[in-house]
């Protein structure tokens with residue numbers, strides 16, 4: 001039996017918001033390709049340590065964790081510095097951290113607007129501006145931003161989220177253009193509904209409003225906008241992230257890649 005073929009041996013990845021959901025799926029998919037990874041996000045320290053250890057043991061890579069509230073500029077800067085110090089470099093930057101709040105614009109709490117813009121958009125700018133010089137010096141980099149279908153279309157009740165995600169799509173295009181001649185790509189993945197804790201909260205509030213079970217709430221949520229009527233999984237998004245880091249994807253840059261069961265085809 002030969003050694004398993006992996007694509008990203010000797011590469012390193014920093015994935016923000018990767019203690020659960022899509023970010024964890026992407027960190028695991030990159031580690032499965034032989035990449036060292038640094039996790040980031042909130043959660044119970046013992047559970048995070050178990051996630052970190054499991055990645056190292058399952059995929060035979062080095063794995064690290066660093067917390068920090070990415071609503072704060074300094075925490076974003078410190079995160080990239082820590083990743084460079086502990087892994088030696090950041091070859092792959094996955095910006096994935098995100099929160100949601102759903103209420104009509106006229107009632108949208110100002111502090112929620114500020115938090116969503118800071119976490120879902122500004123943190124992406126800060127980690128990119130800190131990680132780019134190293135990528136440029138080495139002449140290789142992959143930047144993947146988790147945007148959303150809401151980077152392409154709107155939905156009621158999501159003023160801050162939709163504004164931030166459209167902002168991520170714009171930032172992605174500019175970073176891609178500025179680095180187009182280098183082997184540094186920057187792309188936005190635009191998921192529709194993915195079954196994660198962030199969406200569970202929306203399923204629960206819908207089920208409560210309709211007076212139905214969580215299963216019925218999930219069906220109603222999917223039926224409204226996602227023609228496939230199936231959730232994507234964090235593993236699906238992880239597989240796309242790994243592809244974007246592969247040699248075959250060197251000319252995919254500045255793209256928005258929907259994984260949305262047809263949502264934005266309508």
Ligand code: NAD
Nearest residue numbers: 017018019020021022041042069070098148193194196198
């Ligand atoms: P999730 O709640 O499971 O994960 C969010 C992650 O971000 C967690 O690790 C959490 O600890 C971390 N986090 C939150 N606030 C933070 C902060 N201030 N500082 C540091 N870490 C913080 O959610 P998810 O559904 O996996 O979402 C991940 C990304 O995918 C988000 O950007 C979200 O907008 C986007 N997205 C999700 C869906 C979906 O259907 N789930 C669809 C489209 C886009």
